[in-house]
Amino acid sequence: MKDILGKVVNFATQKREAEYVEARAQRLFKTMLTVKEGRVEAAKQGIENGAALRVLVKGAWGFASVGALGAETLTEAVSDACKMAKAASSRLKVPIKLVEAKAVQDKVVLKPRKDPSKVPVEDKINTTSSLSNTVLGYDNRVKSCTIDYLDVTGTTFFMNNEGTYIEQDNLYVWLGVSATALQADVLTSSRDAVGSTAGYEVFDVETPEIVGERVAKRAVDQLRAKPPKGGTFPAVLAPNVVGTFVHEAFGHLAEADFTLSGSILAGKLGKRIASNLVTFYDDGTIDGAFGSFKYDDEGVPSQRTLLVKDGVVTGLMHNRETAHKLAAKTTGNARAKDFRVEPLIRMRNTIMEPKDRSFEELVEGVKFGYYFKRFRGGEANLDGTFQVGTQEAYEIVQGEIGEPVRNASVSGNTLETLLKVDAVGKDFELWPGICGKGQSAFVCDGGPHIRVKEVLVGGSA
Amino acid sequence: MAVLKPEEMLSLAEDVVSSAVKKGADEAEAYTYQGLTTTVGIERGQVARSSRIIDCGLGVRAIVNKAVGFSYTNVLEDKVAVEETILRAISSARASKPDENWLGLPPKKPLGSVEDTYDSKIVELHAEDLVRVASVMLEAAEQTDKRVLPIDGGAGASYLSNAVANSNGISVFDHGTIIECSLATVANDGKNVTPVCFEFNAERRYDIDPEWVGKEAAKLAVSALKAKKVETKGSKVIFTQFALQQLLYYTFINAVKADYVQRNQSALKGKIGQRIASEAVTIYDDGMLKGGIHTGKFDAEGVPQQKTLIMEKGILRNYIYDNYTAKKEGLESTGNAARAGYLSTPAVEATNFHIMPGSRSPEKLVNEAEDGLIVYFVQGAHSSNLASGDFSVVAAPSWKIEKGEVTHATKGMMVAGNIYQVLANVSAVADNERKIGQLVAPWVLVENVKVIGK
Numbered sequence: 001m002k003d004i005l006g007k008v009v010n011f012a013t014q015k016r017e018a019e020y021v022e023a024r025a026q027r028l029f030k031t032m033l034t035v036k037e038g039r040v041e042a043a044k045q046g047i048e049n050g051a052a053l054r055v056l057v058k059g060a061w062g063f064a065s066v067g068a069l070g071a072e073t074l075t076e077a078v079s080d081a082c083k084m085a086k087a088a089s090s091r092l093k094v095p096i097k098l099v100e101a102k103a104v105q106d107k108v109v110l111k112p113r114k115d116p117s118k119v120p121v122e123d124k125i126n127t128t129s130s131l132s133n134t135v136l137g138y139d140n141r142v143k144s145c146t147i148d149y150l151d152v153t154g155t156t157f158f159m160n161n162e163g164t165y166i167e168q169d170n171l172y173v174w175l176g177v178s179a180t181a182l183q184a185d186v187l188t189s190s191r192d193a194v195g196s197t198a199g200y201e202v203f204d205v206e207t208p209e210i211v212g213e214r215v216a217k218r219a220v221d222q223l224r225a226k227p228p229k230g231g232t233f234p235a236v237l238a239p240n241v242v243g244t245f246v247h248e249a250f251g252h253l254a255e256a257d258f259t260l261s262g263s264i265l266a267g268k269l270g271k272r273i274a275s276n277l278v279t280f281y282d283d284g285t286i287d288g289a290f291g292s293f294k295y296d297d298e299g300v301p302s303q304r305t306l307l308v309k310d311g312v313v314t315g316l317m318h319n320r321e322t323a324h325k326l327a328a329k330t331t332g333n334a335r336a337k338d339f340r341v342e343p344l345i346r347m348r349n350t351i352m353e354p355k356d357r358s359f360e361e362l363v364e365g366v367k368f369g370y371y372f373k374r375f376r377g378g379e380a381n382l383d384g385t386f387q388v389g390t391q392e393a394y395e396i397v398q399g400e401i402g403e404p405v406r407n408a409s410v411s412g413n414t415l416e417t418l419l420k421v422d423a424v425g426k427d428f429e430l431w432p433g434i435c436g437k438g439q440s441a442f443v444c445d446g447g448p449h450i451r452v453k454e455v456l457v458g459g460s461a
Numbered sequence: 462m463a464v465l466k467p468e469e470m471l472s473l474a475e476d477v478v479s480s481a482v483k484k485g486a487d488e489a490e491a492y493t494y495q496g497l498t499t500t501v502g503i504e505r506g507q508v509a510r511s512s513r514i515i516d517c518g519l520g521v522r523a524i525v526n527k528a529v530g531f532s533y534t535n536v537l538e539d540k541v542a543v544e545e546t547i548l549r550a551i552s553s554a555r556a557s558k559p560d561e562n563w564l565g566l567p568p569k570k571p572l573g574s575v576e577d578t579y580d581s582k583i584v585e586l587h588a589e590d591l592v593r594v595a596s597v598m599l600e601a602a603e604q605t606d607k608r609v610l611p612i613d614g615g616a617g618a619s620y621l622s623n624a625v626a627n628s629n630g631i632s633v634f635d636h637g638t639i640i641e642c643s644l645a646t647v648a649n650d651g652k653n654v655t656p657v658c659f660e661f662n663a664e665r666r667y668d669i670d671p672e673w674v675g676k677e678a679a680k681l682a683v684s685a686l687k688a689k690k691v692e693t694k695g696s697k698v699i700f701t702q703f704a705l706q707q708l709l710y711y712t713f714i715n716a717v718k719a720d721y722v723q724r725n726q727s728a729l730k731g732k733i734g735q736r737i738a739s740e741a742v743t744i745y746d747d748g749m750l751k752g753g754i755h756t757g758k759f760d761a762e763g764v765p766q767q768k769t770l771i772m773e774k775g776i777l778r779n780y781i782y783d784n785y786t787a788k789k790e791g792l793e794s795t796g797n798a799a800r801a802g803y804l805s806t807p808a809v810e811a812t813n814f815h816i817m818p819g820s821r822s823p824e825k826l827v828n829e830a831e832d833g834l835i836v837y838f839v840q841g842a843h844s845s846n847l848a849s850g851d852f853s854v855v856a857a858p859s860w861k862i863e864k865g866e867v868t869h870a871t872k873g874m875m876v877a878g879n880i881y882q883v884l885a886n887v888s889a890v891a892d893n894e895r896k897i898g899q900l901v902a903p904w905v906l907v908e909n910v911k912v913i914g915k
Binding site for chain 1: 499501502504505506507508509510511512513514515516517518522528529530531532533534535536538542546549550552553554556557558560562587588589592596610612613647649653654655656657693724725726728804805806840841843844845846847848849851852853854855857873875876877911913915
């Protein structure tokens with residue numbers, strides 16, 4: 001592979017006037033299962049080989065992607081990419097430049113205890129079947145259970161014209177499970193996920209029984225939940241919700257492409273935007289975490305990037321283009337879902353740092369408010385308006401956890417809300433997820449419990 | 462660049478089916494897919510990139526003893542890789558348990574004809590042509606107002622083709638084109654940044670208006686400046702197509718899929734023939750719609766697409782089915798199987814979800830809203846409760862309507878409720894239908910929507 005990519009890179013610089021060239025290639029193998037009420041809808045296995053060629057010509061990006069790995073096809077494709085770049089450069093006002101990155105030569109070999117590509121499909125079917133049985137057997141009000149299992153193994157290759165060549169083993173294991181429960185006219189749903197870059201051994205910890213009970217119990221408990229009141233209330237957020245809040249409400253705005261587009265973090269570097277209890281970082285180096293990797297898709301080493309320290313913005317997440325534009329250092333956040341697409345600035349494991357308070361201390365000061373335990377989804381806008389929907393939440397009444405509430409969602413302005421964080425817990429949890437920004441990316445979000453003086457709660461009906 | 466011809470896609474699919482049956486599959490189906498896409502991208506006010514993506518592949522379903530196995534590959538030029546893919550589909554089926562509800566692949570049926578799904582002009586476009594489209598759009602936005610920054614967007618042209626063959630004699634090929642341009646903008650007046658505003662135009666024929674897209678995206682952003690908070694109360698709300706598409710996609714559209722109904726995940730189970738929406742609402746799932754984004758001769762299993770009445774003046778009439786869910790009830794597929802290219806097995810999906818327009822102009826609708834709101838986009842619809850239809854979302858950008866006229870943008874506003882309550886409270890439907898994703902719809906006016914402001 002090294003020889004072929006080398007030829008292609010040289011061709012673009014020597015014959016096609018490319019200022020910068022990178023060639024990414026992948027040889028990946030996937031297994032997927034979709035299981036509905038214990039029935040395997042289809043056991044799926046597939047091969048995805050392909051290459052992505054990205055070039056800078058006259059200051060504009062050109063990109064070509066092909067599902068092939070032969071030298072001739074790739075040379076044609078890189079030639080195509082140069083043509084595309086030239087076309088794009090015709091109306092360019094500000095040429096694109098990249099920040100310097102150290103040339104790297106490396107081979108990343110993974111040695112999982114249980115390599116998913118060596119686990120027979122039958123075993124994977126058994127794991128999902130016992131998960132399904134746990135969920136459906138938990139209570140007769142549980143009516144459906146859907147499981148999506150995915151594992152990815154294989155190797156990706158990266159070469160550029162600056163002397164970098166990297167071969168990197170890939171390993172991802174993902175399982176998403178959802179359940180619905182029904183009683184009289186009330187229909188509830190819940191979902192949960194397992195994700196790892198360590199190996200199939202993740203199911204030794206997140207066993208089908210543990211995960212199954214978690215998701216089934218939540219669906220059943222919600223049957224007796226009531227809708228929340230709409231309005232402004234104090235709130236305690238659990239790690240799972242804090243993680244989503246950090247990711248959605250802050251993280252996306254700290255992706256330098258969004259910051260440059262005018263997100264509310266533009267021009268905030270070095271300034272206070274949050275209470276001094278708030279420290280955020282994006283860390284791609286946590287062993288086995290779903291958002292970890294050694295090199296990003298521009299060949300830049302992943303790292304732990306401090307974003308907010310004691311309430312002050314200290315950094316953004318970059319690719320080489322935005323790092324140059326904002327005179328920053330590389331952070332290794334450029335990720336492409338596969339060979340079909342260009343890398344974008346993406347998060348890895350995005351985290352709020354724990355402090356010193358116990359859960360009881362967080363709750364005891366609240367006369368009436370809400371405890372948001374488990375997120376369903378979230379989204380933010382560049383103006384800092386965020387929304388995080390929850391699948392599990394409770395009232396807090398006179399400092400005690402009270403009745404469950406259904407489908408509550410939290411909203412507000414990110415910066416106003418971060419200034420209202422008035423207590424941060426000492427616990428910590430990290431949860432896997434799949435983030436969508438045009439392409440999907442495997443990530444983790446996490447943090448401790450926190451308390452916020454007030455948030456807008458959108459009650460249903 | 463190597464591109465597969467129609468007859469090559471068909472013969473590959475047919476060969477794979479007969480090979481799979483020879484290798485021991487009771488039934489087999491092959492799906493071949495090819496996508497060629499050229500795009501140019503706008504980043505922060507300039508055309509800065511262009512790309513060409515070629516993606517071809519093969520997906521094989523093999524059935525052994527009532528168990529389904531699936532395998533795919535994008536390595537098509539290598540005979541060995543294709544043979545291995547067939548064998549993996551069979552071995553996946555053998556590793557699975559039999560499914561008593563499996564009643565066979567779909568039978569062969571004659572296909573209907575569809576209009577305006579292919580335009581050779583789109584196939585012949587070069588990156589330079591798309592650069593021109595994007596530039597027209599950019600200039601239109603910039604000339605509209607200096608406070609507008611076009612942050613993201615571009616233009617793209619795609620040629621897509623697919624073929625399906627199965628062991629019941631289905632052997633079909635179709636191809637189509639799409640061209641689109643889009644622009645996301647924010648406005649900044651030195652004090653305030655607006656939420657992201659967005660406009661786009663996508664068509665199957667080379668008939669898009671980039672100048673209109675640029676102007677509208679800019680006008681939206683400017684009018685989103687100077688936002689004010691609103692009161693928390695029940696209010697008349699006009700939902701535009703973008704907001705409707707988001708709210709319906711995660712709730713109602715799933716609820717009419719037979720898969721969700723059969724598995725007790727749909728609030729519409731057992732509701733055929735019942736009133737679930739106001740009389741103003743009539744909906745078809747129309748896989749034959751002229752020029753529709755999801756129009757095609759056949760679905761992902763080779764079954765003819767059709768026009769299915771979903772809701773007639775508020776009465777629920779039909780669910781939508783693929784082959785598996787239809788046979789489970791002793792019915793016939795409504796041609797609603799879809800796939801994500803060659804990578805996935807078929808699943809039930811809407812085609813063009815068509816809410817029939819009314820006779821009122823949008824201006825008249827605003828007038829009728831009196832003291833209300835108009836919601837363009839919503840944030841967080843994917844956190845809706847799929848099962849119950851409950852939603853709770855941020856509505857931005859949105860505008861206040863006072864005395865029947867749009868007055869100012871709103872700030873930090875949420876709308877919450879239940880999608881079925883919303884459908885029941887539709888009091889009027891406008892005549893301004895347009896295509897957005899799966900949805901083809903006009904603006905709708907809904908009474909008494911819960912708005913959470915300050």
